[in-house]
Amino acid sequence: xxxxxxxxxxxxxxxxxxxxxxxxxxxxxxxxxxxxxxxxxxxxxxxxxxxxxxxxxxxxxxxxxxxxxxxxxxxxxxxxxxxxxxxxxxxxxxxxxxxxxxxxxxxxxxxxxxxxxxxxxxxxxxxxxxxxxxxxxxxxxxxxxxxxxxxxxxxxxxxxxxxxxxxxxxxxxxxxxxxxxxxxxxxxxxxxxxxxxxxxxxxxxxxxxxxxxxxxxxxxxxxxxxxxxxxxxxxxxxxxxxxxxxxxxxxxxxxxxxxxxxxxxxxxxx
Ligand code: ADP
Ligand code: MG
Numbered sequence: 149x150x151x152x153x154x155x156x157x158x159x160x161x162x163x164x165x166x167x168x169x170x171x172x173x174x175x176x177x178x179x180x181x182x183x184x185x186x187x188x189x190x191x192x193x194x195x196x197x198x199x200x201x202x203x204x205x206x207x208x209x210x211x212x213x214x215x216x217x218x219x220x221x222x223x224x225x226x227x228x229x230x231x232x233x234x235x236x237x238x239x240x241x242x243x244x245x246x247x248x249x250x251x252x253x254x255x256x257x258x259x260x261x262x263x264x265x266x267x268x269x270x271x272x273x274x275x276x277x278x279x280x281x282x283x284x285x286x287x288x289x290x291x292x293x294x295x296x297x298x299x300x301x302x303x304x305x306x307x308x309x310x311x312x313x314x315x316x317x318x319x320x321x322x323x324x325x326x327x328x329x330x331x332x333x334x335x336x337x338x339x340x341x342x343x344x345x346x347x348x349x350x351x352x353x354x355x356x357x358x359x360x361x362x363x364x365x366x367x368x369x370x371x372x373x374x375x376x377x378x379x380x381x382x383x384x385x386x387x388x389x390x391x392x393x394x395x396x397x398x399x400x401x402x403x404x405x406x407x408x409x410x411x412x413x414x415x416x417x418x
Pocket of ligand 2 (some may be wrong): 209211
């Protein structure tokens with residue numbers, strides 16, 4: 149198991165990398181044109197970090213999220229999440245790993261229109277095999293956490309855009325994932341509602357210690373995270389730390405290596 153980590157702002161302390169990606173390649177064949185969407189990308193993200201991914205349309209941000217989260221398969225490279233390589237994993241195991249360890253928030257809310265807020269939030273739990281009664285309880289708690297306890301019985305069409313996005317935040321967090329992937333989560337929201345959703349995500353990142361990887365076009369959104377990764381043409385072009393965000397050594401667990409961090413927690417999860 150690797151002992152790579154990401155340096156805290158004091159430069160010395162190593163925080164375990166919850167996501168370690170190296171040499172990740174992905175291309176698409178559409179007709180006779182081959183698009184190289186990711187060109188051997190390297191990226192480490194620390195446990196508890198909130199990272200914003202920025203870059204022009206078409207530079208590979210969504211492809212990166214899809215490959216790192218295992219929604220899609222990279223053509224080449226290594227991707228290690230919580231100390232486990234997801235590249236060699238069987239589809240079944242990867243799906244399970246995603247269901248247990250990851251949450252997703254997209255720009256389009258992807259809520260089921262015929263289901264209530266609670267039922268939408270219950271869904272990933274039921275898929276993961278949680279008993280209905282327990283799923284219901286957890287869903288209500290998650291809705292409460294995002295300030296929507298009083299909207300629990302409403303259907304998406306009866307809620308505002310901001311409320312719908314809060315339902316998807318509740319849904320992404322209900323399984324207490326280690327990592328939340330968000331692809332332009334505020335892209336469809338006005339600036340005030342966008343700020344409200346970001347306040348919520350930042351609060352959850354700081355209190356629940358989840359790692360967030362957030363694609364955004366909005367500099368105001370990006371600067372709320374610990375770090376901004378800028379992509380261009382399928383590669384990381386540059387990155388910068390955001391001043392004024394909490395020192396990562398306080399956010400990450402006080403664990404020195406990935407072996408310690410993930411060695412025992414992954415036992416029996418196969
Ligand atoms: P971004 O999210 O940064 O806008 P994407 O990751 O969606 O960029 O796309 C990266 C490149 O890959 C673009 O050139 C896009 O047209 C291409 N691409 C993405 N998905 C597909 C697909 N399913 N089939 C063919 N080309 C694709
Ligand atoms: Mg995209």
